[in-house]
Amino acid sequence: MKAVRVAIWNREVPHGGFMPTDCRIESLEKLLGGKGDSPLLVVLPPLSCRLSLSDHATPQLNRLVQLLAPWGELARHLGVNLIPGSFLIRHRETLAAEETQLHLAPFIDNQGQLKGFSTQTHLSPQERDGGWQAGKELPLVDTSFGRVAILLNRDCWQPEAWRLTTLAGAELVVSLTMVPKPYTEARQLAGSWQNVQQNQVLGVECSFEGRWQGKSFQGRNAYLVPCEMTPGFAGFVKGEEQGDWLINELSFEPLHQVREEYPLLEQLNLFMYEQRLLPLYRRWQEEKL
Numbered sequence: 001m002k003a004v005r006v007a008i009w010n011r012e013v014p015h016g017g018f019m020p021t022d023c024r025i026e027s028l029e030k031l032l033g034g035k036g037d038s039p040l041l042v043v044l045p046p047l048s049c050r051l052s053l054s055d056h057a058t059p060q061l062n063r064l065v066q067l068l069a070p071w072g073e074l075a076r077h078l079g080v081n082l083i084p085g086s087f088l089i090r091h092r093e094t095l096a097a098e099e100t101q102l103h104l105a106p107f108i109d110n111q112g113q114l115k116g117f118s119t120q121t122h123l124s125p126q127e128r129d130g131g132w133q134a135g136k137e138l139p140l141v142d143t144s145f146g147r148v149a150i151l152l153n154r155d156c157w158q159p160e161a162w163r164l165t166t167l168a169g170a171e172l173v174v175s176l177t178m179v180p181k182p183y184t185e186a187r188q189l190a191g192s193w194q195n196v197q198q199n200q201v202l203g204v205e206c207s208f209e210g211r212w213q214g215k216s217f218q219g220r221n222a223y224l225v226p227c228e229m230t231p232g233f234a235g236f237v238k239g240e241e242q243g244d245w246l247i248n249e250l251s252f253e254p255l256h257q258v259r260e261e262y263p264l265l266e267q268l269n270l271f272m273y274e275q276r277l278l279p280l281y282r283r284w285q286e287e288k289l
Contacts, residue, residue: 003251004040004145004172006204007080008221008239009048010246013210017048018085020074028078028245040145041081045208046105046153046176049085064089065114068106076112081143083107083206086152086176091133100133105150105176107141116141120152121161127154138165146171146252151192153178156205162195166265167273171252175205178212179219188220193235196224200264202250221246228262229254 007028014022028042051067068084075082086105092098103120119135120127138161141148149165149172156175165173175192188207196203207219227233239246259265 002145002253003249004143005247005249006041006043006223008043008204008206008246009045009244010221010239010241011209011244013045013048013208013212015211017050018044019050020070020084040110041083041204042075042078043083043174043176043204043206044085045206046086046178047088047103047208047212049087049105051087064104064106064117068108068114071106072108072112072114074112075108075110079110081108081110083150083174083176088132101131102133102135103127103152104135105152107148107150109143115143118150118152120155122154122158124154138168140165140168140170149173151175156195157191159195159198162199162201163273166199166201167270170201171255172202172204172250173199175203176208177205177219178208178217181216181218183218183220185220188222192222193224197227197235198264200226200255200259200262202252202255204250223248223250225250226255226258228258 049071071082071084083105086103088101089104091100091102104117105119106117107115109115116139118139119137120132121135121138123132123134138149138151138155141150147169149168149170151161151165151173153176155161156177162173173192173196177188177191179188188205192203192205203222203224205220205222205224207221208217209219210217221239223237223239224235225237227235229235230237237248237250239248
């Protein structure tokens with residue numbers, strides 16, 4: 001049976017975020033009894049990933065592989081696939097273009113290789129005013145256990161972001177969210193949980209808890225599945241707390257059974273998506289840039 005064990009950081013994010021040499025991350029190896037028992041996927045919260053820089057400037061996109069090399073070594077050492085949170089990175093589309101910042105989350109495989117990265121495609125007015133640039137693609141990562149998508153912050157509340165990744169073949173969607181304090185269940189349920197139900201995918205939500213740029217955030221981590229896969233149709237799967245981590249195994253076979261019994265995506269009018277809605281959505285994005 002195809003499955004993946006997922007470990008989520010389940011405490012406040014320390015001030016300044018994480019470095020790959022952080023003892024709290026390396027303790028995961030001891031916690032799980034060595035490399036052979038490590039989970040297949042480790043997820044850290046958004047905007048908690050620190051890179052090795054000789055200065056305090058925001059890193060450049062063209063140096064991404066080099067900057068992530070220490071995180072790749074950690075993934076290889078632990079034998080896990082790794083989403084080390086996210087970070088801001090400088091980007092200039094052309095030499096004449098103004099420099100902006102992308103909000104980016106990488107996926108590193110258990111051999112330490114950068115397999116791909118996602119960028120945040122929907123921005124708040126405050127993020128736009130802060131010089132952020134919206135990403136233009138929602139790529140998938142092919143892994144040994146399934147096809148994975150990563151959604152960042154505001155994207156996790158956008159139904160079209162979920163629908164596009166699902167239509168592209170995503171089986172597992174990892175949501176990196178930041179929910180302002182005080183926490184409200186309704187706000188979080190309106191994001192990843194409802195979109196997991198609407199798209200028949202497995203979901204992992206890793207939420208930032210702590211302070212960032214003077215603001216407080218208080219989210220909840222969660223393992224999410226279609227309601228048909230859980231008693232009482234709750235759509236939540238409880239994780240096991242182990243030290244600073246929340247750990248659970250997600251199986252893909254029940255997901256495929258749900259999709260077979262009720263082929264939701266086959267009920268969609270794909271012609272409308274491809275010929276009408278997608279061009280309108282792209283035009284709307286261009287007008288927002």
